[in-house]
Amino acid sequence: MAQSQIRLKILPSVRSFFDKMVRVKVEGLTPHKPVELRSRLVDDKGVTFKASALYKADESGQVDVFRTPSLGGSYTGVEPMGLFWALAPDAPHTKLMKKDVLSPTRVALEALNGETGEVLASESNERGYMIEGMKRIPLQEGRIRGVLFIPPGNGPFPGIVDLYTFGGGLTEPRSSLLASKGFVVLALAYFRYQDLPKTPKNLDLEYFEEAVTYLRKRPEVKGPGIGVISISHSGALALSMSSFLSGISATVCINACNANTVLPLHYKDIVFPPLPPVMENVKFTESGLVDIRDALPDPTKGKNRASLIPIERATCHFLFAASEDDHNWNSTFFATQAAEILKKHGKKSYEVVTYPKAGHFLDVPYMPYCSSGFHPAVGSVVVFGGEPKAHSEAQLDLWERVQEFFKTHLGNKST
Numbered sequence: 533m534a535q536s537q538i539r540l541k542i543l544p545s546v547r548s549f550f551d552k553m554v555r556v557k558v559e560g561l562t563p564h565k566p567v568e569l570r571s572r573l574v575d576d577k578g579v580t581f582k583a584s585a586l587y588k589a590d591e592s593g594q595v596d597v598f599r600t601p602s603l604g605g606s607y608t609g610v611e612p613m614g615l616f617w618a619l620a621p622d623a624p625h626t627k628l629m630k631k632d633v634l635s636p637t638r639v640a641l642e643a644l645n646g647e648t649g650e651v652l653a654s655e656s657n658e659r660g661y662m663i664e665g666m667k668r669i670p671l672q673e674g675r676i677r678g679v680l681f682i683p684p685g686n687g688p689f690p691g692i693v694d695l696y697t698f699g700g701g702l703t704e705p706r707s708s709l710l711a712s713k714g715f716v717v718l719a720l721a722y723f724r725y726q727d728l729p730k731t732p733k734n735l736d737l738e739y740f741e742e743a744v745t746y747l748r749k750r751p752e753v754k755g756p757g758i759g760v761i762s763i764s765h766s767g768a769l770a771l772s773m774s775s776f777l778s779g780i781s782a783t784v785c786i787n788a789c790n791a792n793t794v795l796p797l798h799y800k801d802i803v804f805p806p807l808p809p810v811m812e813n814v815k816f817t818e819s820g821l822v823d824i825r826d827a828l829p830d831p832t833k834g835k836n837r838a839s840l841i842p843i844e845r846a847t848c849h850f851l852f853a854a855s856e857d858d859h860n861w862n863s864t865f866f867a868t869q870a871a872e873i874l875k876k877h878g879k880k881s882y883e884v885v886t887y888p889k890a891g892h893f894l895d896v897p898y899m900p901y902c903s904s905g906f907h908p909a910v911g912s913v914v915v916f917g918g919e920p921k922a923h924s925e926a927q928l929d930l931w932e933r934v935q936e937f938f939k940t941h942l943g944n945k946s947t
């Protein structure tokens with residue numbers, strides 16, 4: 533067939549949200565001929581991410597990723613979104629960095645002749661973060677530094693404070709996509725952002741209290757309480773907010789520790805020291821990468837209790853999500869322990885979900901898997917655990933749970 537008749541289609545549209553599935557089809561091919569599909573993106577730091585898979589056109593000269601199995605490459609078998617979740621960085625130890633959610637992540641797709649490598653067709657999928665009419669408001673209110681996302685419509689909407697990792701700066705993709713589900717979301721930075729300390733000596737909960745108070749007072753936010761979503765280091769901050777601050781109804785902790793870590797956390801006359809790592813439990817992989825999975829001890833033992841967040845004080849609902857192969861730390865241990873502490877104190881408002889073979893950064897759907905990366909708390913590259921496919925499936929499951937959890941406990945079930 534003439535090459536001009538070969539088309540690569542992205543359905544239902546070349547424009548989609550980052551967290552949504554698309555259907556890639558190639559038509560007009562020579563029946564039963566080998567075809568390679570490739571995907572490629574360049575993130576906001578200029579790092580290239582790529583994936584590819586080998587297919588065979590069917591009797592009608594089509595490849596439909598919803599039906600046609602991959603015979604090899606970045607993934608095998610029928611994987612509708614394999615070209616997206618299997619994207620891997622050219623630069624090792626890198627996580628996809630998306631700083632500007634006002635612009636979509638552009639994923640270039642190509643179909644090549646599996647025998648000659650000739651490009652037969654191409655198309656771009658623009659994967660966006662902002663729904664039409666959503667407001668993105670940079671915030672410098674008092675000490676608060678971050679970005680407020682307000683969905684379109686009259687509101688009021690339930691409010692959520694979104695805290696990310698010890699990577700510092702501000703990470704907006706999850707906040708903007710959560711806002712597109714009908715929440716007012718405050719993506720809150722807490723260090724190494726604008727005039728916030730670059731290398732803080734400690735954190736104070738009053739900063740987060742200011743953010744909660746600010747969000748609750750926004751006219752677009754429906755009370756009585758707000759939600760908090762957190763991951764990794766910020767998990768203990770979310771637990772501390774839930775334990776000491778008023779007005780928090782629902783808290784999500786993803787791969788968190790139930791004790792304070794890295795920096796001392798102050799609140800009024802209380803200080804939570806960071807849980808001290810046990811250096812002899814730090815391991816090294818065969819390729820020489822640091823493995824800190826077992827570096828943190830049991831926070832309920834001995835002096836470690838000084839770092840333990842008293843979550844029994846909290847009155848909110850909790851969702852703990854933990855990756856069973858998290859190598860930043862033993863997330864399932866900490867999540868299970870947190871649930872046991874709540875249960876022991878007669879609390880019933882918690883749920884724990886664990887994910888086999890998933891790694892540390894459980895992010896929004898189709899965020900490429902990050903196996904290892906520079907760890908600012910460690911000062912070197914560490915392994916983060918998990919396997920790409922299982923990690924991707926965990927992200928899909930968790931994203932639905934998070935939305936359902938907040939809709940249930942923040943009261944916008946109708947949307």
Ligand SMILES: CCCCCC/C=C\CCCCCCCC(=O)SCCNC(=O)CCNC(=O)[C@H](O)C(C)(C)COP(=O)(O)OP(=O)(O)OC[C@H]1O[C@@H](n2cnc3c(N)ncnc32)[C@H](O)[C@@H]1OP(=O)(O)O
Binds near residue numbers: 699701794814822824
């Ligand atoms: C052997 C010692 C054992 C110690 C045992 C400790 C045990 C337990 C403690 C556990 C504590 C866990 C705490 C929780 C962990 C987390 O929250 S996850 C860690 C953070 N990672 C992420 O969030 C992943 C996603 N983010 C990134 O990967 C980011 O790219 C980043 C975190 C690397 C920061 O990048 P960016 O925001 O774009 O800023 P940059 O300017 O690029 O980097 C900021 C500073 O980091 C330095 N840096 C970055 N990459 C590297 C590298 N590969 N090698 C060395 N240094 C790097 C960079 O120089 C910047 O420093 P300056 O500002 O220039 O001084």
